Amino acid sequence: MQTPRSDGRASDEHLRALSVALDTNSRASGSSYVELGNTKVSCAVYGPRRPRVDDLTVNTGVIDVDVFRVPFARKRAIHVERGRENEREKDLNRSAADVELSARIADVLRACALTETFPRAQVDVYVTIMDSDGGEVVASVLAASAALARAGVEMADLASACELVRIGERLVLDPTEEECERGNGKVFLAQMSSEEGMVQGETFGRWTADESRRALEQCAAGCNRFDTIVREALAKS
Amino acid sequence: MGAGVEATSEETRARFERAKTSLERAPARTTRPNAAFVAPGERIPGVEHGDFLRGHGTRAIATASTTDETEETLVATTAGVVERVNKLVSVRALKSRYVPETGDVVLGKVTNVSGKRWILDINARQNGVLQLSAVHLPGNVQRRRNDVDELNMRTLYAEGDIVSSEVQSVYSDGAAALHTRSLKYGRLKRGQLVRVTANLVRRLPQHFHRLEMDEFHDSVATGTHDVEILLGCNGYIWVGAPSAATAPRETELRREPNDAIDDLNEAYGDKVPLPQRENISRVALAVRALAELFLPISPPAVMDVFKVSKEWGVAVQDMLGQGFLTRILEREVDKRVEAYEQGK
Numbered sequence: 198m199q200t201p202r203s204d205g206r207a208s209d210e211h212l213r214a215l216s217v218a219l220d221t222n223s224r225a226s227g228s229s230y231v232e233l234g235n236t237k238v239s240c241a242v243y244g245p246r247r248p249r250v251d252d253l254t255v256n257t258g259v260i261d262v263d264v265f266r267v268p269f270a271r272k273r274a275i276h277v278e279r280g281r282e283n284e285r286e287k288d289l290n291r292s293a294a295d296v297e298l299s300a301r302i303a304d305v306l307r308a309c310a311l312t313e314t315f316p317r318a319q320v321d322v323y324v325t326i327m328d329s330d331g332g333e334v335v336a337s338v339l340a341a342s343a344a345l346a347r348a349g350v351e352m353a354d355l356a357s358a359c360e361l362v363r364i365g366e367r368l369v370l371d372p373t374e375e376e377c378e379r380g381n382g383k384v385f386l387a388q389m390s391s392e393e394g395m396v397q398g399e400t401f402g403r404w405t406a407d408e409s410r411r412a413l414e415q416c417a418a419g420c421n422r423f424d425t426i427v428r429e430a431l432a433k434s
Numbered sequence: 435m436g437a438g439v440e441a442t443s444e445e446t447r448a449r450f451e452r453a454k455t456s457l458e459r460a461p462a463r464t465t466r467p468n469a470a471f472v473a474p475g476e477r478i479p480g481v482e483h484g485d486f487l488r489g490h491g492t493r494a495i496a497t498a499s500t501t502d503e504t505e506e507t508l509v510a511t512t513a514g515v516v517e518r519v520n521k522l523v524s525v526r527a528l529k530s531r532y533v534p535e536t537g538d539v540v541l542g543k544v545t546n547v548s549g550k551r552w553i554l555d556i557n558a559r560q561n562g563v564l565q566l567s568a569v570h571l572p573g574n575v576q577r578r579r580n581d582v583d584e585l586n587m588r589t590l591y592a593e594g595d596i597v598s599s600e601v602q603s604v605y606s607d608g609a610a611a612l613h614t615r616s617l618k619y620g621r622l623k624r625g626q627l628v629r630v631t632a633n634l635v636r637r638l639p640q641h642f643h644r645l646e647m648d649e650f651h652d653s654v655a656t657g658t659h660d661v662e663i664l665l666g667c668n669g670y671i672w673v674g675a676p677s678a679a680t681a682p683r684e685t686e687l688r689r690e691p692n693d694a695i696d697d698l699n700e701a702y703g704d705k706v707p708l709p710q711r712e713n714i715s716r717v718a719l720a721v722r723a724l725a726e727l728f729l730p731i732s733p734p735a736v737m738d739v740f741k742v743s744k745e746w747g748v749a750v751q752d753m754l755g756q757g758f759l760t761r762i763l764e765r766e767v768d769k770r771v772e773a774y775e776q777g778k
Contacts, residue, residue, distance in 0.1 A: 220529075227529065245531060245559040256607075309474075311493075311511055317607045318559040346474050346513035349530025351491065353511065354475025391475035391509075431513050432471045 204234065204373050212359075212371045212419055213332075217339070217430035219347050227348025231340040234373065235330035240340035242348040245318035258315035262303040262322045264295045264337065270329045299324075301397065302337050305356050305387045306345060308396045314351040331374040332360050335423075338387055343427050354389035355427060356396060359419030361386075361412050363402065368412055370419050384409070386416035390424035446756045453763040457770070472510040472525060479516070481508045481523055489517075489524025528728075532558045532632035532668035534610035538601045539641040541627070541666035542612070544591050550584055552591055554599075557632060557668040560609035564591075564599060568613035570620075596622045596672065598642075598664055598679065618642060618679045624706050625662070625674015628718050630725035632669035636732065641665045643733040644680040647713050650744060659710045661717045663733060671731070673718040675706050712750060716740055719753035726754065727763055 201207060213234030222228035225241035232238075248259055302324060310320070322345065324337045335358045342356035362372040362380035369376055377383065382402025388395045400409065470479050478492065488494050491512035496505070510516075514527040534540065534556070542554030542562050554562040566587060571577055591597050598619045599612040614620055647659045662680045664672040706714070720739035724731050739762060748758050 226531065247559075247561050314511075315559050315608070347529060349512055349514070349527030351511040352474035353493070355473055389475060391477075428473045428476070431473045 202369070202373075203375055209367055209369045210415065210418075212422060213373075215339070215423055215426050217343055217427055219343060219430060225344070225348070227344040227346070227350075229340045229344040229347065231336045231343070233332050233336040233339075233371075235328055236332050236336045237327040238333065238336040238340045239325045239327060240337070240344040241323045241325075242320060242341070242344040242350070243323075244320040244348070245315035245350065246321075248317065248319035251317070253317075256313075256316050258310070258312040258317070259319040260303055260306050260310060260312065260322065261319060262299045262306065262324065262341070264299045264302070264324045264326065266295055266326045266329075270326050298334060298337065301334060301399075302341055305338050305358070305396050306341055309342060309352045309354055309356045309389060310345060311351040311353060320345070320348070320350060329374065331372050331377050334358065334385060335360050335371070339423055339427055343431060346431060354392045354394070355424060355431075356387055357390050357420040357424035357427065358385065358387040358397075359416045359423060360384070361416050361419070363404075363408075363412070368408075368415060370415055384412045384416055386413060386420060388417060388420050390421050446760060450756055450760040450763065453760055453767060457763060457767045470516045471514070472516055473513045474511055476510050478508045478510055478523060478525070485521065487522040489522045491525030491527065492523060526633070528633065529631050530633065532556065533608070534558055534562070534601045534604050534668070536601050536603055538637065538667040539598065539665070540601060540610070540612065540668045541596060541598050541622070541664060541670035541672055542668075543627070543670075544593050544595045544597060547587055547591075547593060552587070552597075554597060554612065556610060556612075556666075557629070557670060558608065558610060560605075560607060562599070562601075562610045562612045564597070564612045564614065568602060568611070568615060570615055570617075591621055596627050596670075598622055598666070598672065620679075622664070622672050622674060622679075623677070625672055625714060626718050628671045628673060628721045628725075630669045630671060630721065630731060631728075632667065634725055634728070634731045635665050635667055635669055635671070636730060637667055638665070638732070641667070642680045644676055645717060645733065645737055645740070647710075650713075651709060659707070659713055661710070661713045663717060663721075663736060665731065665733075671721055673714055673721065675710055675714065715750050716743060716753070719743075719750065723753055723759060723762060727759060727766075729766060 216232045218230040220228060221230040221239060222241045225243055227242040228240060230239045245258060306322065322341050324341055326333055338356055338358040346352060346355060360371060361384045362369050362377055363382035364376065364380050372380065382404060385399040386395065387397040404412065472478060486508055488508065491510060491514060492508050493511050494506045495509050508523055510525045512525050512527045514525045517524050517526050540556050540562065542556040544552050545555050545561065546553035550566045552564040554564055556562040566584065569590065577583060597614065599614045600619060602611045602613040604610050641664060643663050645661045645663060647661060648656055651659050660676050662674055662676040664679060717736060717740055720736045720743065721731060723739055724735060729735065742765065743753055743758065752758060
């Protein structure tokens with residue numbers, strides 16, 4: 198028996214509605230705007246272009262990711278979660294959590310993009326979080342990989358991502374902010390769907406082997422469904 | 435008629451969308467049965483196992499087949515349209531940076547003047563490099579290889595100048611070495627630069643064109659209000675008053691080897707008469723309109739948009755309005771259908 202979700206979804210396996218718009222920024226080489234429920238992320242990709250700092254020792258391409266959070270975004274999720282709101286960081290509007298988020302998105306993109314195809318050139322990815330209601334990493338990865346593909350950067354595969362949170366015994370796929378706060382364990386998975394390759398995984402909390410296997414399977418299924426939607430959006434534009 | 439003046443109402447937008455879909459459905463002049471859209475990681479449809487040559491935007495991956503032999507399938511690495519020439523299969527991205535090739539005509543903006551060379555932005559992965567030894571000095575004087583010469587580089591091309599040039603060679607990291615060793619190439623003046631996606635400019639035998647405007651103006655000397663259009667392969671397009679780059683052949687013959695590069699510009703001074711200015715803006719906006727609709731840019735296409743904008747009495751400032759764009763799109767659909775009917 199399933200309990201209906203707080204945001205009205207019928208079951209724990211239901212994903213929120215994902216909408217992907219492309220070419221939202223005419224100045225960028227590729228851009229996208231992704232809405233995952235109430236989480237809204239826009240992404241602009243510039244390049245490949247000449248790197249600002251030319252490192253002659255590196256012969257592959259460089260991918261740089263910067264995450265910005267607009268002041269009116271609903272919540273600084275990670276801040277509240279960890280209970281260390283820092284006034285100075287808040288002023289700069291660029292917290293340690295966002296730096297971490299940048300690094301995570303960059304890792305996923307570096308795994309997917311074929312950096313050897315643009316030697317000694319740089320791709321800049323700017324992710325702007327417009328509103329946050331859980332799954333901002335998921336939305337950011339989907340937005341960034343779609344924008345990267347749109348910019349004509351060669352990639353092994355599109356990256357897709359999905360999150361899952363455990364509330365009591367329930368495994369809740371694609372949780373909202375409120376569900377994340379209630380949860381006692383969380384799994385994040387980024388993968389390349391047509392390759393069936395896992396790119397990044399992150400687990401919080403204590404999991405049994407069986408439980409985590411089920412969690413990862415559900416995440417992978419979620420990734421595949423998101424992936425299909427992103428591909429449809431790319432083909433339509 | 436004032437098309438495009440109205441705020442983009444719901445109705446105009448709906449009409450625009452309708453025209454867009456009918457263009458997508460319009461029969462293409464060349465029927466490509468295998469034109470398919472792929473995203474990275476997707477298998478390219480209709481490619482028989484092992485029976486292909488790997489082109490740009492694809493990669494071959496080994497897949498385990500039922501027998502012990504490993505088979506190779508072709509997988510896309512770029513989001514774009516599948517193109518095939520015989521066995522060569524490649525994927526062309528809709529939007530990508532310019533990839534320089536030797537012999538391409540490119541326009542660039544000087545971003546930096548450094549020792550013995552200019553650094554140009556040419557919309558590619560890497561900057562374009564124009565060596566001091568790869569230019570003609572004005573008046574074709576012999577270059578004296580000394581430091582004074584290097585100090586004077588800014589008098590030739592300074593930061594922010596738009597320069598037309600040709601790709602001489604491409605370095606291993608994708609950077610392009612440029613040259614302007616021809617009277618056709620050099621600094622561009624009296625016009626404006628339009629940037630579009632490089633894919634919209636095809637490689638043509640001739641990239642410098644002079645659009646004749648005599649039919650639109652009465653009682654002026656021939657060619658006074660002509661507009662010159664230089665199509666850079668890198669998607670930078672120059673629209674301006676005619677210069678030596680597009681001088682008719684007779685003038686070229688009369689030219690002495692010692693002539694300055696932009697003698698024509700000097701003859702006119704830096705003045706551009708008002709009707710010509712309007713022509714330049716109109717042509718530039720015609721280019722932008724085509725780019726907005728993702729239609730290929732060629733001199734006949736630009737001239738066509740220019741002509742209809744005049745015919746329909748669209749004001750220069752309304753040329754990027756949804757109304758005008760919709761009508762251009764509808765016209766394109768009609769043209770394609772007509773061409774298809776004739777071909778049948």
